[in-house]
Amino acid sequence: MTGPIVVTCHRCAGTTVTEGPCGCLNGGNRLLVTDDPVPREAYRECRMCGGSGRVATACHTCGQRGRQRAQIVLTVANVDTGAVASTSVEPGTVAPVPDIGGGWRLRLGPLVCELAATVGAATWSDVWGRPDGELDVSLPRDWRPDLPLERWRALEAAAIAAQAGEGWHLYLGRSIAAPPVDPERRLGELCAVADLLCLDLVVEARRNRTEDQLYWNIRYDVPGARVPARPRLDATSLALAATAATVLRAIGGISARGLTAPAHYLHQAGESVPVRAHVNLDELERRVVADCTDLRTGLTLPGAQAIWRDGRWWHTSLRVTGHVESLSEQQTGQIVRRVTPVLERGWEPPAPTWLGEPIEYSPCPDCDPGSRLRACLCTLGGSPVDADCGSCGGAGVRALALPCHTCGDSHRIHSGVVVTITDLGRRVEHLRWRAGEVVPSPQVATHPNGKPLVQLPDRYRLDAEAGRIGVRPEDLTELDGGWPVDQDLREGLVTLHRSDVDGLTQFVARAGRGHPGARLLVLTAPPDVPSLAELVRLAVGLGLGLVVTLRDNRINAADPTRVHGISWHVEFTPADPPTVTIDPPTRPSLAAAVAYSLEYLETALAEEVPTDPAQPIPAPQCAEPTTIEDPERLIRRLAARHGGEQVSVHFGVNECHVYLREQDDLRPLATGRDVIAAFAALGVISESSTGQAPGD
Numbered sequence: 001m002t003g004p005i006v007v008t009c010h011r012c013a014g015t016t017v018t019e020g021p022c023g024c025l026n027g028g029n030r031l032l033v034t035d036d037p038v039p040r041e042a043y044r045e046c047r048m049c050g051g052s053g054r055v056a057t058a059c060h061t062c063g064q065r066g067r068q069r070a071q072i073v074l075t076v077a078n079v080d081t082g083a084v085a086s087t088s089v090e091p092g093t094v095a096p097v098p099d100i101g102g103g104w105r106l107r108l109g110p111l112v113c114e115l116a117a118t119v120g121a122a123t124w125s126d127v128w129g130r131p132d133g134e135l136d137v138s139l140p141r142d143w144r145p146d147l148p149l150e151r152w153r154a155l156e157a158a159a160i161a162a163q164a165g166e167g168w169h170l171y172l173g174r175s176i177a178a179p180p181v182d183p184e185r186r187l188g189e190l191c192a193v194a195d196l197l198c199l200d201l202v203v204e205a206r207r208n209r210t211e212d213q214l215y216w217n218i219r220y221d222v223p224g225a226r227v228p229a230r231p232r233l234d235a236t237s238l239a240l241a242a243t244a245a246t247v248l249r250a251i252g253g254i255s256a257r258g259l260t261a262p263a264h265y266l267h268q269a270g271e272s273v274p275v276r277a278h279v280n281l282d283e284l285e286r287r288v289v290a291d292c293t294d295l296r297t298g299l300t301l302p303g304a305q306a307i308w309r310d311g312r313w314w315h316t317s318l319r320v321t322g323h324v325e326s327l328s329e330q331q332t333g334q335i336v337r338r339v340t341p342v343l344e345r346g347w348e349p350p351a352p353t354w355l356g357e358p359i360e361y362s363p364c365p366d367c368d369p370g371s372r373l374r375a376c377l378c379t380l381g382g383s384p385v386d387a388d389c390g391s392c393g394g395a396g397v398r399a400l401a402l403p404c405h406t407c408g409d410s411h412r413i414h415s416g417v418v419v420t421i422t423d424l425g426r427r428v429e430h431l432r433w434r435a436g437e438v439v440p441s442p443q444v445a446t447h448p449n450g451k452p453l454v455q456l457p458d459r460y461r462l463d464a465e466a467g468r469i470g471v472r473p474e475d476l477t478e479l480d481g482g483w484p485v486d487q488d489l490r491e492g493l494v495t496l497h498r499s500d501v502d503g504l505t506q507f508v509a510r511a512g513r514g515h516p517g518a519r520l521l522v523l524t525a526p527p528d529v530p531s532l533a534e535l536v537r538l539a540v541g542l543g544l545g546l547v548v549t550l551r552d553n554r555i556n557a558a559d560p561t562r563v564h565g566i567s568w569h570v571e572f573t574p575a576d577p578p579t580v581t582i583d584p585p586t587r588p589s590l591a592a593a594v595a596y597s598l599e600y601l602e603t604a605l606a607e608e609v610p611t612d613p614a615q616p617i618p619a620p621q622c623a624e625p626t627t628i629e630d631p632e633r634l635i636r637r638l639a640a641r642h643g644g645e646q647v648s649v650h651f652g653v654n655e656c657h658v659y660l661r662e663q664d665d666l667r668p669l670a671t672g673r674d675v676i677a678a679f680a681a682l683g684v685i686s687e688s689s690t691g692q693a694p695g696d
Helices: 109-119 149-163 183-197 238-244 247-251 281-290 377-382 462-469 487-491 503-512 532-541 590-599 601-608 632-641 675-681
Strands: 006-008 017-021 054-058 067-069 072-078 084-089 104-106 123-125 168-174 200-208 213-221 264-266 303-309 312-329 335-345 355-358 361-363 373-375 397-399 412-414 416-422 428-434 443-446 452-455 493-495 519-523 545-552 566-573 646-651 656-662 665-672
Touching: 006 149, 067 149, 072 109, 084 109, 104 149, 109 168, 168 601, 183 200, 183 213, 183 238, 183 247, 183 281, 183 303, 183 416, 200 238, 200 281, 213 238, 213 247, 238 281, 264 416, 264 428, 281 303, 281 312, 373 377, 412 503, 416 462, 416 503, 428 462, 428 503, 462 487, 487 493, 487 503, 493 503, 532 545, 532 566, 532 590, 532 646, 545 632, 566 590, 566 601, 590 601, 632 646, 632 675, 646 675, 656 675, 665 675
Parallel strands: 072 168, 416 519
Antiparallel strands: 006 067, 017 054, 072 084, 123 168, 200 213, 200 303, 264 355, 303 312, 312 335, 361 412, 373 397, 416 428, 443 452, 452 493, 545 566, 545 646, 646 656, 656 665
């Protein structure tokens, strides 16, 4: 393949820097910037432009190289089969077609469809879930079919370079297409999950003031949660919002929305089979839209909601009840004053029947609700202030952007918590943990700093609960965010920071920290991800490497002060052996580590794009993927040999490398043409076998 056409960067004209209007122009020549209209002029005391109104910045479009590559590589990879097909879009690859709004454009969607057919993918999407992305290339207005060929190609090259972005666009496909989403059925399923989890399902229409357009948002909330000032606006119709909604998407951010909601115990202990609600989508949408107008005055309101609670819909409008003022300093040196309206429901539905007695709380002693002042970490656990602390200088408090480590910014220490354990399908358990009960909590260890570590009975151990319902403790994750449930919560372990507070009280306060209405929502189902063998095959097909890291901490099982169990880390890398330190393993299950690696696959692709625009982006092809034996069992066996140490296996295109971390260095253990050869060189298996250890 010859080198791509290289054009001068359209943004900086080859100078590697761009000059544009300074941000201070938006606020005018004043220190305090408000929403009041002022003439568009430079701030004379501006720290960025010095009052000139113009500022030069490094050009990020070309990476300060002054040149751009006129090439876009489209790749479709079938995750089920490992087949990979790519095409390189350059000037002349695609015939321009007339644009509806006038002018001409290059349609790249049909190319993606052809690649998908080549690899046998019935459905595909990019990292954002879009089937074709936004890859159409608009040609300059002066492009015409009758231009001389040289001018024709030059204008195409400039348009492709301007639209390329990172240059490599990957679509992951599956051999069998999922059935189309019925928005009414999807919304009914979301209602059933709301009943299962004892949550509100909120369907909200919010008016965009600049466009006078209603946008829709579907989310879960705990009863009593505040109306968010800036919700995620998903779609311009309820049908589109319901089609895009999933349980995990709707529940995302529920902790932040419900931090200050009143906490209650639940009457239900759990259900087994949720009942899907019947939803008339058109009727529901018309009612919510009608509630966006005040019937008495005819004035438009900022929005309206339909709330699914207790098996029926409750309708209410949203009204402005006040304003919140915030001040923030800008890089220009100006202070921006923003006034955000506070919205509340015009009418509050009756409390749900499943809501029990209130959970008591006390104010958090370590944060100030009116500021960002937080207790310094040097005072954690009631320790005296460190006069030589480098963070607070002996003050004991400091301004922090992070949430309070004691309450998670709820400003409350709850005396109880409701733990909801669910698979989001047919099972849910609501556990009530309440401080003040007398429970046996024997001391099981002592930390190096002298603080005792106690363990609570089985009813406060999520791993025991997981065993009772037949799921793996390592698959327990928080529904909001997907973070693994930490070891102390799973095993009922409490470090006694204060001698005057019992272990259960400290444990309950820790369990409810930062969760909505003192509700800890736990998912038992592992993520639906490819197997490790399929992931290795995908990486090889794309011309990438894959690092799998494992630490077997089961040798620490008798020491509750140390991490035990098995920890994983999976990451896509360049195909060559790694030359940098590999991240330590933090995920308790392989499935969770694989899901994490797929989230950052786009980052690995961007790193594979050559920095020199004269070098072409590789277009990987893999029509007949080779069969790859699942290496999980082999890696587990090797990690067991090196208990407590970090073992890393780097799968490259033509070689497999095995490493052992020794302090801060990676020591090579073996190299082979594949995982079988590499592990045979270590004596873990015989090369003639299919993963069997000598003597198995």
